[in-house]
Amino acid sequence: MDITNLIVPKKSIGGVCIGDSIEKIEAGLSGHYKIHKEQNSLTLDDGFIRAYYGPDGIITAISCNSKFTGSYQNKLWAGMTVAEVLTHSKEQIAWSGFVQVDKISGSGLSLPEEHDDFESLTDHFALDFIFDELWVYDF
Numbered sequence: 698m699d700i701t702n703l704i705v706p707k708k709s710i711g712g713v714c715i716g717d718s719i720e721k722i723e724a725g726l727s728g729h730y731k732i733h734k735e736q737n738s739l740t741l742d743d744g745f746i747r748a749y750y751g752p753d754g755i756i757t758a759i760s761c762n763s764k765f766t767g768s769y770q771n772k773l774w775a776g777m778t779v780a781e782v783l784t785h786s787k788e789q790i791a792w793s794g795f796v797q798v799d800k801i802s803g804s805g806l807s808l809p810e811e812h813d814d815f816e817s818l819t820d821h822f823a824l825d826f827i828f829d830e831l832w833v834y835d836f
Contacts, residue, residue, distance in 0.1 A: 698712065698722070698725030698726055699712065700712055700713075700726075700729075700730075700741075700746070701767070702765075702766055702767030702768075703767055704761075704767050704768060704769040704773065704774070704804065704831065704833065705769070705833070706769060706801050706802065706803035706804035706833060707802065707803030707804070707833065707834070707835045708803070708833065708835075709759065709833060710746055710759045710760070710761050710765065710767070710831070710833050711746050711761065711765060711767060713746055713748050713756065713759055714756065714759075715756050715757060715758065715759065715833065715834070715835050716755060716756060717748075717755070717756050718754055718755060718756075719734075719739055719748060719750040719754045719755070719756060720754060722739060722748060722756070723739055726741060730742050730745070731743070737749055737750060737751070738750070742764065743762075743764075744760075744761070744762040744764070744830075745761060745762060745764040745765055746759065746760070746761045746765060747759065747760045747761070757834075757835075758832060758833065758834040758835075759832070759833045759834075760775075760807070760830050760831065760832045760833075761775045761830065761831055762775050762776070762829055762830055763775045763776025763827070763829060765831075769801070769804060771785070772785045772786060772798065772799065772801075773785070773786075773798055773801065773804060773806070773831065774831060775806075775828070775829065775830055775831035776827060776828070776829065777806060777827070777828050777831075778824065778825055778826060778827050778828075779818050779819065779822045779823065779824050779825070779826045779828075780824040780825065782796065782798060782806070782818060782828070783818065783819075783824075785798075786798035786799045787799055788800065789817075789818050791808060791813065791814045791815050792805065793805075793836070794807065794808050794810075794813050795807060795808060795832060796808060796818065796828065803833060803834060803835055804831065804832065804833050804834070805831070805832055805834075806828035806830070806831055806832075807828065807829070807830040807831070807832055808828075
């Protein structure tokens with residue numbers, strides 16, 4: 698399995714897909730990446746990509762950090778600053794612990810727990826604040 702630089706909301710990051718078997722992903726990527734497996738997540742290269750799975754071993758959500766160089770339509774990527782979010786999107790809302798932009802459901806930038814809601818991004822965050830993680834989910 699080769700990692701791509703694609704982000705597909707509600708579906709995948711880098712070719713790791715929601716609905717895939719974690720064993721399939723682990724087998725396809727072992728030898729290419731440093732893998733750390735926990736009870737409900739599989740991490741590649743210290744968070745480059747992290748797949749979350751349920752007791753059945755099926756991936757339910759995926760995240761990546763700024764080491765992942767892909768983006769969604771040059772509008773959304775891990776490691777964005779607040780200034781970049783404001784430049785590359787027209788609308789930003791807080792939704793379920795994430796910054797969702799331009800009504801693109803199924804993907805978002807992870808908000809710190811202490812700031813899980815906002816009226817405007819600049820209410821709580823400086824323009825140089827970096828959103829370390831991007832998530833893809835289907836809820």
